[in-house]
Amino acid sequence: MPLCSIFKIEASNMVTIKYVAQHAGVSKATVSRVLNGNLNVNAEMRQRVLASIATLDYQPSALAGSLRRQRTRAIGLVVPDNRNPFFAELARGIEARCDEAGYSVYLCNSADSEQKEIDYCYKLYRQRVAGVAIAITGTSEQAIRYLQTNQMPIVLLDRGYPGVEADSVQCDHYQGAYDAMDYLLGLGHRRFGLIIGLRHDPPVQDRLRATFDILHKHGLDIDHQMIYETQNYGHEAGYTGAQHLLSIRQRPTAIFAFNDSMAVGALRYALESGLRVPGDLSVIGVDNIPLSSFVYPSLTTVAQPMTEIGRAAADMLLARIEGTPASYIRKHLPAQLIVRESTGSPNG
Amino acid sequence: MPLCSIFKIEASNMVTIKYVAQHAGVSKATVSRVLNGNLNVNAEMRQRVLASIATLDYQPSALAGSLRRQRTRAIGLVVPDNRNPFFAELARGIEARCDEAGYSVYLCNSADSEQKEIDYCYKLYRQRVAGVAIAITGTSEQAIRYLQTNQMPIVLLDRGYPGVEADSVQCDHYQGAYDAMDYLLGLGHRRFGLIIGLRHDPPVQDRLRATFDILHKHGLDIDHQMIYETQNYGHEAGYTGAQHLLSIRQRPTAIFAFNDSMAVGALRYALESGLRVPGDLSVIGVDNIPLSSFVYPSLTTVAQPMTEIGRAAADMLLARIEGTPASYIRKHLPAQLIVRESTGSPNG
DNA sequence: GAGTACTCAGAAATCGGTTTCTGCGATCTC
DNA sequence: GAGATCGCAGAAACCGATTTCTGAGTACTC
Numbered sequence: 001m002p003l004c005s006i007f008k009i010e011a012s013n014m015v016t017i018k019y020v021a022q023h024a025g026v027s028k029a030t031v032s033r034v035l036n037g038n039l040n041v042n043a044e045m046r047q048r049v050l051a052s053i054a055t056l057d058y059q060p061s062a063l064a065g066s067l068r069r070q071r072t073r074a075i076g077l078v079v080p081d082n083r084n085p086f087f088a089e090l091a092r093g094i095e096a097r098c099d100e101a102g103y104s105v106y107l108c109n110s111a112d113s114e115q116k117e118i119d120y121c122y123k124l125y126r127q128r129v130a131g132v133a134i135a136i137t138g139t140s141e142q143a144i145r146y147l148q149t150n151q152m153p154i155v156l157l158d159r160g161y162p163g164v165e166a167d168s169v170q171c172d173h174y175q176g177a178y179d180a181m182d183y184l185l186g187l188g189h190r191r192f193g194l195i196i197g198l199r200h201d202p203p204v205q206d207r208l209r210a211t212f213d214i215l216h217k218h219g220l221d222i223d224h225q226m227i228y229e230t231q232n233y234g235h236e237a238g239y240t241g242a243q244h245l246l247s248i249r250q251r252p253t254a255i256f257a258f259n260d261s262m263a264v265g266a267l268r269y270a271l272e273s274g275l276r277v278p279g280d281l282s283v284i285g286v287d288n289i290p291l292s293s294f295v296y297p298s299l300t301t302v303a304q305p306m307t308e309i310g311r312a313a314a315d316m317l318l319a320r321i322e323g324t325p326a327s328y329i330r331k332h333l334p335a336q337l338i339v340r341e342s343t344g345s346p347n348g
Numbered sequence: 349m350p351l352c353s354i355f356k357i358e359a360s361n362m363v364t365i366k367y368v369a370q371h372a373g374v375s376k377a378t379v380s381r382v383l384n385g386n387l388n389v390n391a392e393m394r395q396r397v398l399a400s401i402a403t404l405d406y407q408p409s410a411l412a413g414s415l416r417r418q419r420t421r422a423i424g425l426v427v428p429d430n431r432n433p434f435f436a437e438l439a440r441g442i443e444a445r446c447d448e449a450g451y452s453v454y455l456c457n458s459a460d461s462e463q464k465e466i467d468y469c470y471k472l473y474r475q476r477v478a479g480v481a482i483a484i485t486g487t488s489e490q491a492i493r494y495l496q497t498n499q500m501p502i503v504l505l506d507r508g509y510p511g512v513e514a515d516s517v518q519c520d521h522y523q524g525a526y527d528a529m530d531y532l533l534g535l536g537h538r539r540f541g542l543i544i545g546l547r548h549d550p551p552v553q554d555r556l557r558a559t560f561d562i563l564h565k566h567g568l569d570i571d572h573q574m575i576y577e578t579q580n581y582g583h584e585a586g587y588t589g590a591q592h593l594l595s596i597r598q599r600p601t602a603i604f605a606f607n608d609s610m611a612v613g614a615l616r617y618a619l620e621s622g623l624r625v626p627g628d629l630s631v632i633g634v635d636n637i638p639l640s641s642f643v644y645p646s647l648t649t650v651a652q653p654m655t656e657i658g659r660a661a662a663d664m665l666l667a668r669i670e671g672t673p674a675s676y677i678r679k680h681l682p683a684q685l686i687v688r689e690s691t692g693s694p695n696g
Numbered sequence: 697g698a699g700t701a702c703t704c705a706g707a708a709a710t711c712g713g714t715t716t717c718t719g720c721g722a723t724c725t726c
Numbered sequence: 727g728a729g730a731t732c733g734c735a736g737a738a739a740c741c742g743a744t745t746t747c748t749g750a751g752t753a754c755t756c
Contacts, residue, residue: 016741016742016743017742017743017744018742018743026705026706027705027706027707028706028707028742028743028744029705029706029707029708029744029745030704030705030706031743032743032744032745033704033705033744035743035744036744040703040704040705041704041705042703042704042705045704045705059470059473059474060474060742060743061415061474061476061741061742061743062474062475062476062743063411063414063415063420063475063476063741063742063743064415064711064741064742064743064744065742065743065744066411066711066743067409067411067412067415067710067711067712067713067741067742067743067744068710068711068742068743068744068745069711069743069744069745070711072411074454074475077455081440082430082436082439082440082443083433083436083437083440083638085431088430088431088436089431091430091455092429092430092431092457095430095455095456095457096457099456099457099468104454104471104475105454105455106422106452106453106454106455107425107439107443107453107454107455108443108447108452109440109443109444120447122407123452125407126407126408126409126410127410127411127422127452128409128410128411234638235638235639235641235642236638236642238642239642261639264639264642264643265642267642267644268642268643268644268646271644272644290582290583290584291583291609291612291639293583294583294584294586294587294612294613294615294616295612295616295643295644296615296616296619296620296643296644298616364711364712364713365712365713365714366712366713374735374736375735375736375737376712376713376714376736376737377714377715377735377736377737377738378734378735378736379713380713380714380715381714381734381735383713383714384714388733388734388735389734389735390733390734390735393734393735408712408713409711409712409713410713411711411712411713412711412712412713412714412741413712413713413714414713414741415711415712415713415714415740415741415742415743416712416713416714416715416740416741417713417714417715417741418741
């Protein structure tokens, strides 16, 4: 087949639809029709095209197809940090679901920076992604507004916004924190230390509100210095948070960390400094990351249904992309308190 | 400006280069030249174009540009599981470096499945990514061969292959495991249990070889039943692994888990069943994930320079994509034993 | 048997950029 | 002052798909 080899050389051996067409002796249009399952093509001809496709190992360019169709099969996933087990689990779920549906996922870490977040949105828009799943930093709503101005289907992860008309999936952070505090109060705790993460984070604000509300209901209050804000959500932050909180003269009998990683850090500091958990100190976290049941003592925590959030987010986004326009859905999933070994009655 | 609004309506308000050109009163070519910093354009005209771009908030389509240029600014990242802290850290590093260089990253979880791995490679090729960073499953080299057949720049993460001509970045798994065993032997341990993960994983094989080598050197051997293979690398696997190993009559005095997550699971089982660590049992892991210094007792481990691996991988891939062809680099970074609290002399 | 409907495949337009080609006007050279 | 050179911008080709348009051939109707 001399034509082929000549052609191959000239075309720098990138197999295109034109090449397949020549190989099969048909037009580009016919190849395209076969690729897209169009029925108006003769069976014998279809076979010839399929044979050529297989022989040449032809993979159509998504670039060209997307340009013409004016739609891509890719979405953007914007999270603060994919190393955070919570977002890692979310990413995993979303990626798996999107792959099933034939979509690809762009990984974007905003590093809790508003600037990076908005920059990524520009970048994703230039890529003409079909949609964006985003856990916004909470510093501003600029990113959301930008995406919405450009008719981009979006789903807000882990945080919804009162003023924003958009699909969102999140755990009920208020209720979760409320339950956690209710549980600790029920055990008899009265002095609490909080390790909260980034104050501007919407989930953090929800949890703070819940904490204040239930404390006030019990006629209690919480001192400024008992609230430790951190720059990230890692173990180290929890460790130094506990260090700070436990150095206070009237030290807390219970530490409520706003995620499990920080709770584990706090746990470590407590044990290291000779305190017994839960004897001298109770520690409670949020998320129910896989680790939480494997540390010793295992961690009492407010579970977020991470897998479910991820799947729901992907489903909603794909529905919004492919489906008919519908009214926005704010999906709130319940948080669930999981009692393990790290909590107990004070002075117990 | 009636022309604009008419045009906007007709063009369904997607801002294209044509629209920008009309708005600025120049040709598409001129807009393109301004976008690409081409100097052959009159200063006053350039200003007019830039003004239009800003006014219209124009974001050029990467699709169209990539199609014409025949190169994209995206890479594929294929890992077994982005939830694994080791790969999460790698992903973070690679994503950050690529973003700096203007590249986007497709997240692909192969789930330790050869089929998913190769399917993702097809998908990435259809996306015409500029390169692929991949931690292959080790079941076959099909994926690598496919990518190389299509002249795709690649970098192998965490594992290199003797027969494969490709850039790779990995830690010296053999040396790491050797050091770990050497250390344990030095402490006086003679009965070892291994929790290895997936046997077909190349790093696992390296570590097994090292373990056998040093044991033989000491005239020791290891029984079949002391090697526990798992289906994944999570805490649970480590937990059940320890359960198995510690139920053996002549139980091991030291457990070597081939990653930290499994080591933490093992730690948990040991403590839960009343053993003292390191008094009754030593536990050692691999990776040095952030968590490892925060569990209690903290984990002795063989550190992999994860951040460095990620950065090096991204650098090598980008160099391969953008740079001149050069001979392949097999980058081996040293593993480093980090002694913490979970190891000590047996019966001690 | 003429006119109509239908099937199916090729030609050509198209998506939105980039790049080559073309050409105009100004400057330079001898 | 005629011809060559240069700067700069528009026209047009191009990337590789999809989709509309067109038309040839066949079947069907009355």
